[in-house]
Amino acid sequence: MTAAAPPLRAEAAVIGAGPAGATAAAVLARAGVSTVLIDEAAAPGGRVWRAPPDVLRARAGGPELAEGDALRARVAGAGAQLLAGAVVWSVTELGGRFRIDVMTDGGMTDHGPRVIEARLLLVATGALERVSPFPGWTTPGVIGLAAATILLKSQRMAPGRRLVVAGAGPLLAAVAAGALKAGAEVVAVADLNGAADWARAAPALAGRPALAARGAGWVAAMLRAGVRPGFRTGVRAAHGDMRLEAVELGPVDAEGAPVAGAPTRRVACDALAVGHGLAPATEITRLLRAAHVFDRARGGWLPETDDACRTSAPRLYAAGDGAGVLGAAAALAAGERAAAAMLADLGRGPAPRPAPGASRAARFGAAMGRLSRQRPAATAAIAPGTVVCRCEDVTRAEIDAAFDAGATDLNQLKHFTRCGMGPCQGRVCGDAAAELLALRLAGRGGVDAARRAVGQWTGRAPLRPVPLDALIGAFDYADIPVPDPAPL
Numbered sequence: 039m040t041a042a043a044p045p046l047r048a049e050a051a052v053i054g055a056g057p058a059g060a061t062a063a064a065v066l067a068r069a070g071v072s073t074v075l076i077d078e079a080a081a082p083g084g085r086v087w088r089a090p091p092d093v094l095r096a097r098a099g100g101p102e103l104a105e106g107d108a109l110r111a112r113v114a115g116a117g118a119q120l121l122a123g124a125v126v127w128s129v130t131e132l133g134g135r136f137r138i139d140v141m142t143d144g145g146m147t148d149h150g151p152r153v154i155e156a157r158l159l160l161v162a163t164g165a166l167e168r169v170s171p172f173p174g175w176t177t178p179g180v181i182g183l184a185a186a187t188i189l190l191k192s193q194r195m196a197p198g199r200r201l202v203v204a205g206a207g208p209l210l211a212a213v214a215a216g217a218l219k220a221g222a223e224v225v226a227v228a229d230l231n232g233a234a235d236w237a238r239a240a241p242a243l244a245g246r247p248a249l250a251a252r253g254a255g256w257v258a259a260m261l262r263a264g265v266r267p268g269f270r271t272g273v274r275a276a277h278g279d280m281r282l283e284a285v286e287l288g289p290v291d292a293e294g295a296p297v298a299g300a301p302t303r304r305v306a307c308d309a310l311a312v313g314h315g316l317a318p319a320t321e322i323t324r325l326l327r328a329a330h331v332f333d334r335a336r337g338g339w340l341p342e343t344d345d346a347c348r349t350s351a352p353r354l355y356a357a358g359d360g361a362g363v364l365g366a367a368a369a370l371a372a373g374e375r376a377a378a379a380m381l382a383d384l385g386r387g388p389a390p391r392p393a394p395g396a397s398r399a400a401r402f403g404a405a406m407g408r409l410s411r412q413r414p415a416a417t418a419a420i421a422p423g424t425v426v427c428r429c430e431d432v433t434r435a436e437i438d439a440a441f442d443a444g445a446t447d448l449n450q451l452k453h454f455t456r457c458g459m460g461p462c463q464g465r466v467c468g469d470a471a472a473e474l475l476a477l478r479l480a481g482r483g484g485v486d487a488a489r490r491a492v493g494q495w496t497g498r499a500p501l502r503p504v505p506l507d508a509l510i511g512a513f514d515y516a517d518i519p520v521p522d523p524a525p526l
Contacts, residue, residue, distance in 0.1 A: 043152055048072040048119070050380055051138055051156035053126055053322060056084020057366045058358025059162030060113050061373030062380070067118035069381055074154050075113065076121045076140060082110050084164055085184065086366040088191045101252065102191070124152070128499035129159070129322050131351070141504050151509050158353045158380050161323055162373065165316035165337060165359035166465050169205075170416050171424050171434070173275040175312070179282025183209040183313030187216070196222035198309020202285045204228035204273045205313040206294075207410030208253060211267075213311050215256035218263050226305045227260065228271040228287050230294045230314070230416070231409050242405030245398040246367065272416070274302055276310055285310050294416035315410030316363045317469055323360075324497030326351050332490050335407050336362035338469060339494050346379035347372060355380060364403030371399055414485045417473040426474070427467040429460020437471060441478045447493045448472050461503045464495045 052063045055077035063075040075082070081089040087106030113120065123143035130137045138154040167184040169175060181189075181197045183205055189195055196217040201224050203214045214224045243250040260267070274286040274296060288302035316337055320330060323341040329350035331342045341349050341356040349356050357376040358369035381387030420426070422435035432455045440454040448471065451457050457471050458464030464471075476488035 043150070045137075045153040045155045046074060046119075046121075047155045048074045049156065049384065050074075050158040050160065051076065051136060051154050052118075052160045052162060053077075053129075053138065054084070054162035054164055054358065054360065055079065055082035055113070055120070055122075056162060056164050056358055056369065057086065057109065058360075058369040058373035058376070059160065060084075060109050061370050062160050062162065062357060062377040063118040064112045064116040065374060065377035066380060067113075067116040069377075069386060071381065071384065071386065073118040074121055074156065075118045076124050076126060076138065076154065078123065078125055080122050082106075082113050082120070084366075085188060088188060090192055090194070101248075121152070121154070125502050125504065126322070127502050127504045129325055129501075131326060131354075134353075136353070139499075141508060150511070158355070158383065160347075160355040160357060160376050160380065161341075161360060162356070162358045162369075162376075163319040163322060163360040165363050166319050167313050168315045168317050168412060168469050169312055169466070170314045170412070171420055171426050171467075171470055172273050173421060173424050174277055174282075176425055176428050177276045177278050177282050178280065179278065179308055180276050180310045180312065183207075183213055183311050184316070186213045186311040190216040190220060194220055196220040196309070197311055198282075198307065199223060200225050200307040200309070202226045202228070202273075202287075202305055202307045202310045203312075204271075204285070204287070204310065205315075205410075206230040207313070207315055208406055209313055209410075211253060211256035211260060214265060215259040217311075218259055218265070222309075224260070224263065224265045225307055226285070226287060227265055227267040228273060229267050229269050230272050230290055230413070232270045232292070235409060239405040239409060242401045246402040249367070249402065272296065273310070273312060277304070282308055282310060290416070294413035295419045313410075314416070315407070315412060316359065317412075318360045318363060319465075320360065320494070321463070321465075321497055321501050323349060323351075323354070323356055324494060325499065325501065326354055326497070328354055328356070330494065332486060333362065334411055334486055334489075335404060336364065337407065338412065338489075345375070346382075347376035348379055348383075353383070363407055364400050365406060367399035368403045412469060412473060414473060414477060417470060418477050420470070420474070426470050427455075427457040427460065427464075429462055429466070430456040430458075432457040432467070432471075434474060437474050438478065441475055446475065446479055447491070448475065449493065449496055451475060452495065458495055463498075463501070468495055 050073045052059045060082040066073040083106040124140040128139040136159040167182040272290040277284045289297045289300045318340040329342040340362045347355045347357045357372040445451045445454040475492045480488040
């Protein structure tokens with residue numbers, strides 16, 4: 039039987055090497071705390087500052103690459119131990135230490151299952167993409183906005199030749215401009231927000247002039263190419279049998295609901311990049327039974343933390359978009375705060391203090407969050423036959439039927455319909471399914487109160503699908519210890 043690698047022990051472990059996690063790991067390591075930084079990617083940076091392959095670096099350039107390189111250099115110079123290409127599939131706490139089970143990729147010398155043990159744990163796992171379901175959203179050629187940004191940043195490749203970009207928030211302009219730069223034709227941009235919604239965000243944008251200028255550059259690139267955003271416009275349906283052939287667009291009201299009786303237009307395309315905001319990735323904090331709160335403006339359910347990123351669970355911290363979606367700049371400040379709290383709790387530093395500029399970054403992130411918030415009216419408009427849980431093929435009609443049969447919280451819905459039981463474990467369908475239940479349950483308290491009553495999926499391992507043969511290693515039956523038979 040293959041011998042398991044011995045546990046990797048450290049004072050602190052950080053899961054997620056985006057802006058928050060990498061910053062915290064660098065601060066901790068530089069202060070002399072033995073620190074392990076764990077991430078699924080090959081290098082720190084997260085989705086925002088993802089490192090391109092070496093062969094594409096010459097074509098990358100730009101401020102985001104420079105910012106990511108600075109973060110990667112900071113981690114390398116601090117001496118934190120980086121465990122890259124590692125998928126965390128279980129986290130437990132016992133006897134005052136956290137045990138983190140990971141599966142490292144086959145390209146590493148120590149590939150296979152590994153165990154990390156740490157006294158303190160910071161969860162900085164970022165955010166999940168939210169897509170409000172519509173007919174045809176599972177058609178090949180439909181991709182999330184955030185997924186499209188990963189493709190553009192890591193491979194300098196657009197998701198298609200004729201692209202429709204739709205949804206809400208700043209990623210619309212980022213993806214459209216990136217796709218144009220990659221050689222694609224952007225045939226339509228459909229924004230659920232109106233021009234007035236963007237105007238209301240202007241004061242917060244002014245507080246981050248560099249980011250505002252970057253966004254203005256994306257819009258300018260679109261306008262130079264003759265692409266003009268269609269405000270208050272949403273996707274009605276994606277059409278195509280084996281692949282995407284066209285997208286149907288139509289006007290929406292201020293809450294994102296389709297305008298009844300309004301004319302729609304059909305746009306021929308081979309790719310649709312669509313997204314309706316981000317939600318905190320809370321799988322680990324839920325698994326460890328930390329307290330959570332619902333805050334629609336910050337993405338939905340998020341771990342309850344104090345000003346220093348401490349959760350309700352002892353020695354467990356949460357920072358970055360995984361603790362409330364506010365963007366990369368706010369995540370950097372949160373990483374500094376979390377590290378300061380961890381140092382203080384280890385008796386190695388003073389109490390954490392707010393980082394300079396943190397409030398401006400938070401205001402900017404909050405403004406972007408309002409533009410890309412989940413809209414109950416848009417969810418209410420999902421057609422009965424539309425698939426909501428794509429892993430298990432559960433439709434909106436089946437969710438409504440489960441509610442009528444007595445499923446009034448999210449875990450009951452899972453038991454009644456298998457919604458959320460597929461490989462993604464509800465990461466894709468959870469927000470939409472919970473909102474649909476809440477809309478049926480809502481009374482005087484409104485939809486947000488109903489969302490709190492509906493709750494979240496219970497956290498369970500494995501957090502990610504892992505191959506069983508990789509966990510148990512190579513063996514034959516002769517390696518299995520068989521006890522002697524009981525005496526007669």
